[in-house]
Amino acid sequence: MQVTVRNRPAFANIHVKMAPGDVILGEADAMASMSPTVQIHARFNGGFFSALAKRYFGGESMFINEFVALDEGEIVFTQPLPGDIECIELKGTSLFLQPGAFIACEPTVHLGVGWAGFSSWIGREGLFRLKVSGQGRVWFGAYGGIFVREIEDEYVVDTGHLVAYEPTIHIKVGMAGGIFSSFFSGEGLVTRVYGPGRIYLQSRSLSGLAAWTDSFLFMH
Amino acid sequence: MNSSFFTGGVFSKQLEDGRESAQIFFSPEAIIARTQGGKTFTLRYDECDLEMGGASGRMVFCRNPDRSLTIFCEDRRFLRALAEEGGEELAAICRALLRRHHLRRFHHLSILLVCVVALIVALVIGYYGIMAGARAVVHKLPMSVDEKIGAAAIQSMDLMGEPVDDAVVTDTIQQIVDRLAPHSAVPNVRYRVQVVHAPFVNAFALPGGNIVVYTGLIEQAKSPEQLAGILAHEMSHVTMRHGMERIAQSMGVTIATEIVFGDTGGLVALGGEVLKTTTVNAYSRNQEAEADAEGVRMLHAAGIDPMGLVEFFCRLKEQQGDLPSSLTWISTHPNHEARIAAIRQQLARLPKTDYRPLDLDWNAVVERVRRLPPPKAIGHFR
Numbered sequence: 001m002q003v004t005v006r007n008r009p010a011f012a013n014i015h016v017k018m019a020p021g022d023v024i025l026g027e028a029d030a031m032a033s034m035s036p037t038v039q040i041h042a043r044f045n046g047g048f049f050s051a052l053a054k055r056y057f058g059g060e061s062m063f064i065n066e067f068v069a070l071d072e073g074e075i076v077f078t079q080p081l082p083g084d085i086e087c088i089e090l091k092g093t094s095l096f097l098q099p100g101a102f103i104a105c106e107p108t109v110h111l112g113v114g115w116a117g118f119s120s121w122i123g124r125e126g127l128f129r130l131k132v133s134g135q136g137r138v139w140f141g142a143y144g145g146i147f148v149r150e151i152e153d154e155y156v157v158d159t160g161h162l163v164a165y166e167p168t169i170h171i172k173v174g175m176a177g178g179i180f181s182s183f184f185s186g187e188g189l190v191t192r193v194y195g196p197g198r199i200y201l202q203s204r205s206l207s208g209l210a211a212w213t214d215s216f217l218f219m220h
Numbered sequence: 221m222n223s224s225f226f227t228g229g230v231f232s233k234q235l236e237d238g239r240e241s242a243q244i245f246f247s248p249e250a251i252i253a254r255t256q257g258g259k260t261f262t263l264r265y266d267e268c269d270l271e272m273g274g275a276s277g278r279m280v281f282c283r284n285p286d287r288s289l290t291i292f293c294e295d296r297r298f299l300r301a302l303a304e305e306g307g308e309e310l311a312a313i314c315r316a317l318l319r320r321h322h323l324r325r326f327h328h329l330s331i332l333l334v335c336v337v338a339l340i341v342a343l344v345i346g347y348y349g350i351m352a353g354a355r356a357v358v359h360k361l362p363m364s365v366d367e368k369i370g371a372a373a374i375q376s377m378d379l380m381g382e383p384v385d386d387a388v389v390t391d392t393i394q395q396i397v398d399r400l401a402p403h404s405a406v407p408n409v410r411y412r413v414q415v416v417h418a419p420f421v422n423a424f425a426l427p428g429g430n431i432v433v434y435t436g437l438i439e440q441a442k443s444p445e446q447l448a449g450i451l452a453h454e455m456s457h458v459t460m461r462h463g464m465e466r467i468a469q470s471m472g473v474t475i476a477t478e479i480v481f482g483d484t485g486g487l488v489a490l491g492g493e494v495l496k497t498t499t500v501n502a503y504s505r506n507q508e509a510e511a512d513a514e515g516v517r518m519l520h521a522a523g524i525d526p527m528g529l530v531e532f533f534c535r536l537k538e539q540q541g542d543l544p545s546s547l548t549w550i551s552t553h554p555n556h557e558a559r560i561a562a563i564r565q566q567l568a569r570l571p572k573t574d575y576r577p578l579d580l581d582w583n584a585v586v587e588r589v590r591r592l593p594p595p596k597a598i599g600h601f602r
Contacts, residue, residue: 091240091241091256092227092229092240092241092256093229093239093240093241096275114275114276116275150238165275166239167274167275167276167279167294168229168231168273168274168275168279168281168292169274169275170273170274170275170277170279171275194273196231196281196290196292197274198239
């Protein structure tokens with residue numbers, strides 16, 4: 001199975017070239033196009049209760065699509081937001097994804113939902129997070145570009161920009177500065193991440209766009 | 221020696237990606253991590269610097285002095301196993317870390333508990349605030365508001381039967397109302413009784429003084445005192461403005477639900493509706509008890525024997541039985557047994573008086589009602 005991410009970074013999509021017998025899992029509604037040689041099977045994303053948890057707490061669909069190539073063929077996966085797509089390969093390691101980021105993975109990857117804590121919720125990063133673990137490649141998307149930071153000690157991220165992080169990362173939400181600076185700098189709350197570990201950030205924030213759009217709706 | 225293997229990982233610049241998952245075990249001198257790629261890393265116990273953190277807060281990081289090597293593991297048993305293997309000094313650090321972790325967890329749970337309790341308290345205070353606030357607002361309004369709302373309501377209502385205009389029936393009932401009216405708590409209320417031909421053993425009052433009595437109820441009453449008891453109860457709903465209270469409370473709960481949940485759609489709307497029905501109905505049960513008490517006071521003041529009301533409840537009890545006590549809460553009326561007991565208690569406290577019988581030809585009224593076309597359904601007194 002050959003996978004390439006095309007049209008990066010603004011309108012990235014995943015192009016999968018499949019050989020007979022190849023299998024890939026895709027988030028419901030992520031498929032943009034596919035060959036007729038590829039068969040699609042919708043199934044619960046884990047067991048029924050696990051799927052329910054992923055739907056309501058992980059921001060993902062209750063169903064996941066399994067694409068099986070009966071002969072040579074291709075699939076194109078995309079995401080609803082304009083932005084980049086990143087691929088990581090799990091080798092017995094894990095990664096936490098923010099709600100809605102997951103797009104596709106190899107069938108050897110395990111998908112689970114974990115409690116993210118109130119600090120994550122306050123930081124607009126979601127009360128729950130999707131945990132991908134096991135072996136194989138995972139593709140996830142973001143709004144805008146994706147950049148990676150290797151964290152040794154501490155790093156500050158504006159809320160809503162964190163897309164994915166390794167389980168060795170500890171997250172705290174706090175004010176950007178003092179009370180005055182936090183409220184009048186426009187930064188308000190920020191997420192403080194503590195290493196060691198790697199974090200994936202998106203260059204745009206969807207809530208930022210929503211607030212900006214909202215201001216025009218209010219004016220008119 | 222602890223022979224267990226733990227699943228974890230290693231951070232090191234010697235690894236291609238800087239990290240790799242690893243199997244971790246203990247030797248007598250060191251922590252050993254063997255990566256998936258086959259590389260082995262050793263960290264001596266006497267050089268090991270311990271920390272706890274990570275996304276879950278219970279990830280254990282074991283670092284060498286220059287921090288070029290970090291072995292990490294999230295397994296709950298890892299720290300205890302390390303304490304057993306790593307000597308006294310490391311064991312003390314492990315215990316301190318565990319203690320700190322438990323304290324932090326306790327702290328977080330305490331905050332969660334406080335938040336839940338605060339939310340429940342806020343909901344309870346909010347609910348009782350709405351109920352009391354709505355009640356207070358209603359009693360500040362002039363009675364003319366009740367009259368307008370009651371008049372509009374009765375015009376738009378389907379009374380489920382034809383009005384009865386037989387003067388024998390309507391005049392008799394109006395005479396009972398006229399005898400009770402001077403003793404109502406609010407003066408100058410214009411009570412207008414409408415008799416409706418339907419089989420329901422029921423009567424109800426609307427704000428402002430409109431009272432509807434069904435012929436099914438008249439047939440069930442064995443004496444004018446029994447009907448007087450029910451009319452006094454309904455007139456008390458009017459003077460105590462129970463209908464207006466229910467409207468205001470229902471509106472208050474709706475507004476509060478919309479403020480809390482925003483645009484109430486789907487399940488939230490259904491939940492709000494259930495909340496509204498159960499809470500407002502439960503309150504209505506209190507109103508029924510209040511109307512019973514006020515009705516008895518009016519009957520006593522008017523010189524009509526309040527035992528008529530007790531007798532009527534006894535008849536209903538014989539015919540319908542009592543609700544099981546577990547269902548009393550969901551009923552809009554307290555069960556008959558409880559109502560009879562409450563009225564008897566109130567009567568025992570009232571000063572002795574000679575009641576004057578209602579000088580009315582009750583048999584003639586019942587006979588006129590029975591001559592009407594037979595009713596088609598059954599119901600009960602509300």
